Amino acid sequence: MFEKIWDAHLVRAASADTPAILYVDLHLVHEVTSPQAFTWLREKGLKVRRPERTVATMDHSTPTTPRGRDGRIPVLDNAAATQIAALEKNCADFGIELHALGTKGQGIVHVIGPELGLTQPGSVIVCGDSHTSTHGAFGALAFGIGTSEVSHVLATQSLLQNPSKTLAVTVDGKLRPGVTAKDLVLAVIARLGIGGGTGHVIEYRGSAIRALSMEERMTVCNMSIEAGARAGMIAPDDTTFAYLKGRPRAPTGAAWEQAVAAWRQLPSDEGATFDREEKLDASALEPMITYGTNPGMGIPISAAVPEPANPTAAKALKYMGLEAKQPLLGHKVDVVFIGSCTNSRLSDLRAAAGVMKGRRVADGVRVLVVPGSQQIKAAAEAEGLDRVFREAGAEWREAGCSMCIAMNGDQLSPGQYAVSTSNRNFEGRQGAGGRTFLASPLTAAAAAITGKITDARELT
Amino acid sequence: MDKVTTIKSRTVVLPVENVDTDQIIPARFLKATSKAGLGSKLFADWRFAADGAPKADFVLNQPAAAGAAVLVAGDNFGCGSSREHAPWALCDYGFRAVVSTSIADIFRNNSLKNGLVPIVVDAATHARLLAAPGVEVTVDVAAQTLTLPDGTKAKFPIDPFARYCLLNGVDELEFLLSQEAAITAFEAKR
Numbered sequence: 001m002f003e004k005i006w007d008a009h010l011v012r013a014a015s016a017d018t019p020a021i022l023y024v025d026l027h028l029v030h031e032v033t034s035p036q037a038f039t040w041l042r043e044k045g046l047k048v049r050r051p052e053r054t055v056a057t058m059d060h061s062t063p064t065t066p067r068g069r070d071g072r073i074p075v076l077d078n079a080a081a082t083q084i085a086a087l088e089k090n091c092a093d094f095g096i097e098l099h100a101l102g103t104k105g106q107g108i109v110h111v112i113g114p115e116l117g118l119t120q121p122g123s124v125i126v127c128g129d130s131h132t133s134t135h136g137a138f139g140a141l142a143f144g145i146g147t148s149e150v151s152h153v154l155a156t157q158s159l160l161q162n163p164s165k166t167l168a169v170t171v172d173g174k175l176r177p178g179v180t181a182k183d184l185v186l187a188v189i190a191r192l193g194i195g196g197g198t199g200h201v202i203e204y205r206g207s208a209i210r211a212l213s214m215e216e217r218m219t220v221c222n223m224s225i226e227a228g229a230r231a232g233m234i235a236p237d238d239t240t241f242a243y244l245k246g247r248p249r250a251p252t253g254a255a256w257e258q259a260v261a262a263w264r265q266l267p268s269d270e271g272a273t274f275d276r277e278e279k280l281d282a283s284a285l286e287p288m289i290t291y292g293t294n295p296g297m298g299i300p301i302s303a304a305v306p307e308p309a310n311p312t313a314a315k316a317l318k319y320m321g322l323e324a325k326q327p328l329l330g331h332k333v334d335v336v337f338i339g340s341c342t343n344s345r346l347s348d349l350r351a352a353a354g355v356m357k358g359r360r361v362a363d364g365v366r367v368l369v370v371p372g373s374q375q376i377k378a379a380a381e382a383e384g385l386d387r388v389f390r391e392a393g394a395e396w397r398e399a400g401c402s403m404c405i406a407m408n409g410d411q412l413s414p415g416q417y418a419v420s421t422s423n424r425n426f427e428g429r430q431g432a433g434g435r436t437f438l439a440s441p442l443t444a445a446a447a448a449i450t451g452k453i454t455d456a457r458e459l460t
Numbered sequence: 461m462d463k464v465t466t467i468k469s470r471t472v473v474l475p476v477e478n479v480d481t482d483q484i485i486p487a488r489f490l491k492a493t494s495k496a497g498l499g500s501k502l503f504a505d506w507r508f509a510a511d512g513a514p515k516a517d518f519v520l521n522q523p524a525a526a527g528a529a530v531l532v533a534g535d536n537f538g539c540g541s542s543r544e545h546a547p548w549a550l551c552d553y554g555f556r557a558v559v560s561t562s563i564a565d566i567f568r569n570n571s572l573k574n575g576l577v578p579i580v581v582d583a584a585t586h587a588r589l590l591a592a593p594g595v596e597v598t599v600d601v602a603a604q605t606l607t608l609p610d611g612t613k614a615k616f617p618i619d620p621f622a623r624y625c626l627l628n629g630v631d632e633l634e635f636l637l638s639q640e641a642a643i644t645a646f647e648a649k650r
Contacts, residue, residue: 011646012639018621021639023646033543035493044633049643061491079491086493130542130566146544146570148632156636158643162619164565194478195536195562228539230565294478294539312477312534407487414510426482426540428505 001235001268002166002201005141009124011158019160025123027153028109029056029096031087032407033128037151038090048094050157055118056091057099058084059108063409064370064397073102073398077409094154107373107399110134110341114218115375117247121236121263126153131341131423132231133224137217138244139236139266141201144225164230165275167200171208173283178457180351181216182343182421182440184208184280185223186288186298191278194296197229200276203268204234208282214243215345222342223423226295235267287455289328290425290438292316297425301443301455302329319427320435321415328437328453335418336367336448337430338441339397340404343421344372348441349380353388355445355456361393362451368395368410370402394448406431419447463629464575465601467556469529473593474519479533480540481567485549487541498545499552520553524594529556532589536560538567538578547571557599559606561586572622573632579606585614601626 011021027050034056041048048054061080068074075081084101091098099105099112106112110131113119121139126132128150135142145159152159169188188204202224204217212220217234224232241260244250251259286300293316299306307324308314317324322331338344338352349371361367369389371377377399380386386396403410404422406429412418414433421444425436437453446456489501506518514521531550537560538546547570550558557577568578577599581589588608589595598607601623605613618626625632 012642016620017624018635019619021636021642023643032490036495036544039494040633046637060487077491083491083493128542128544130540144542144566146542146547146566146573148544148570148573152633152636155633156639156643157647158636158639160621160632160636194539195564198536198539198562198565225540228536228564294480296478310477311475315476405487407490424480424482424540426480428486429482432486432488432505432510 001139001203001233001266002141002164004266005122005124006163008122014162019162021158022124022161024126024153024157024159025053026113026118026125027054028113028125028127028132029054029150030060030109030127030129031058031083032060033147034090034150035083035086036147037154038094040151041154046155048096048154051095053157054096054154055113056087056096057106057109057112058087058101060401060405061408062101062400064400064402065409066398075101080408104374107375108341108344108401110222111344111372111376114138114214115247115373117244117250120244120250120259121240122266126159130225131222133229134218134222134341136221136224136231136233137214138240139233139263141231141233143231164201165199167197167202167229168274168277169202169204169280170206170277171204171280171282172206173208173281174211175208175282175285178442179285179287180440180442181212181219183285183288184282185220186290186295186438187280187285189223189227189296190288190298191280192227192296194226194294195228197224197227200229202227202229202232203274204232209234210237213347214239215347218345219342223295226423236263287440287443287457289443289453291320291322291328293319293425293427295423295425295438298438301453329455331453332417333365333419333447333451333453334416335412336365336444337370337403337418337420337422338444339368339370339372339402340422341372341401342423343441344370344376346376346379348421349376349385352441352445353385355442355459356392356394356448357388359392359449361448365448365451367393367448368397368403370397371399373399392448403430419444419453461573461575461625461629461631464556464577464626467529467577467599468596469556470594470596471530471532471589472519472525472528473590474531474533475590477534478536478539481538481543481546482540484538484546485543490543490545495545495548497552498549499554502549502553527554529554530559530597530599531555531557532559534560535562537563539564542566542570544570547574547576551576559586559589572626575626577601577626579616581606581614581616
């Protein structure tokens with residue numbers, strides 16, 4: 001599948017002296033990694049080559065605090081306000097569609113692309129954000145780029161690229177009740193290690209992957225980068241087409257039929273070979289949680305903290321304030337964060353609400369529930385999920401990256417422990433000195449109720 | 461981009477594996493709309509205490525690190541976020557090359573666009589560099605070699621086009637813009 005999409009987007013094949021030139025179908029833009037790129041365009045007198053293939057939103061530095069009386073979301077941080085204003089001006093000047101703060105279409109860039117039907121099978125999709133791998137859930141080749149490359153795509157709709165190696169991750173068997181797509185991908189990353197996928201594009205395959213919904217597939221592909229992989233992909237199928245049909249930017253009528261026929265040709269051929277293969281048994285998986293300072297340091301929730309294998313692992317335990325052989329179940333939690341491009345979609349919120357309904361958040365625990373987009377927020381409110389969270393004592397926020405990146409006012413205090421549905425537990429990621437346990441929305445919701453790391457299946 | 465041909469410098473050794481870009485430059489410093497001055501925030505949470513005082517035990521705060529342009533770090537350097545602010549901060553601080561046994565894909569791409577040379581060496585060379593912080597090394601981009609003080613040369617891989625861009629100070633965008641006709645032809649054919 002990787003090769004099929006690669007070949008279909010070759011503006012120029014690689015030569016002895018130059019990498020391939022790859023055409024980009026969709027370029028997603030946000031406020032944090034784009035301002036310098038637009039500045040360079042202006043300095044060089046360049047235009048955006050294909051504004052209609054470029055879509056922008058604001059998510060990273062935007063606050064998720066409730067709206068004021070005027071219906072606007074207040075931006076109190078001057079630097080963030082400058083960045084937000086810069087994106088507004090850049091989009092206006094260069095003719096780019098923008099889903100601005102406070103508007104109905106705003107949300108986390110990797111949530112709104114699929115929601116709008118912009119993310120389509122067989123496409124090449126890039127964004128100045130490493131979690132662009134999310135879009136691979138649709139059978140797209142989607143990867144994160146830096147700001148220099150953002151300027152390249154703005155100016156030429158193309159990128160110089162060397163092909164990646166391919167890695168098949170086959171997950172067969174059936175996930176047990178209470179074991180989620182998040183647990184599956186944390187188990188994959190624990191197997192590969194944080195650098196194990198470097199230089200590779202992962203294709204997730206097998207019966208357990210086929211059984212996942214699109215939202216669950218996005219959770220899996222989203223975290224491919226946490227194993228170092230450039231991208232993660234899942235072959236499109238009827239689940240993909242059913243999700244896409246009727247979305248605002250999906251093809252309609254005869255064009256839809258044509259598109260589906262073409263998309264059905266994308267899956268890897270029978271007997272396709274990969275540079276590397278890994279296999280996991282879904283039925284053996286438990287809810288997973290991380291104990292260290294990178295996403296590869298994950299264990300089944302009932303397991304004890306492993307002995308550190310090297311000084312870096314020992315440093316991680318010291319930062320986390322944990323000892324080897326210590327169980328994580330029962331460890332105290334100060335903050336619970338439910339959100340991020342990994343786990344902020346409607347099904348994630350439903351899962352968390354299912355645990356929290358009729359219960360109260362434990363004393364002294366702060367719980368933030370942050371929908372991935374304004375559309376998800378509205379849909380959740382329409383079915384009363386916001387009431388479930390509020391009545392339990394959680395904060396129901398506006399859409400954005402929030403505490404996943406902690407550059408928008410939502411952050412941990414030094415030393416605090418969080419169970420977080422986000423994707424990175426790096427030192428300080430959720431606020432300087434903050435300590436993160438990555439887990440599923442079910443595990444996060446259970447921790448919210450008990451104030452401790454808890455196996456949601458045992459919550460009575 | 462300025463030409464990068466030879467780097468002759470002492471090393472700074474950071475013997476930590478999986479150094480992610482959140483450590484290189486924490487997210488709260490990404491609210492800038494230019495790339496100037498990020499060197500002052502490089503490794504901010506490892507370099508400075510909460511009150512802003514330099515942490516004496518962090519390698520960059522030690523006198524021997526002053527002026528060194530080659531950073532030697534543990535395996536899988538630059539993993540995580542795609543923020544180009546990471547190489548911007550390293551370059552602004554004064555680094556010209558990063559040496560490890562592996563370097564994360566996006567960070568490597570971003571580094572090359574800023575004249576920061578990502579150098580992947582074999583485990584034996586790496587072990588020697590880790591064991592002898594502050595030795596003088598020479599990086600020859602054309603020959604793709606890193607030379608140790610005893611004259612031992614370690615070869616490192618680099619994409620031929622990236623090497624050409626470094627040696628000639630060529631910005632990749634200039635090359636892509638020169639391919640306008642091919643891009644237009646591709647768009648017409650689809």
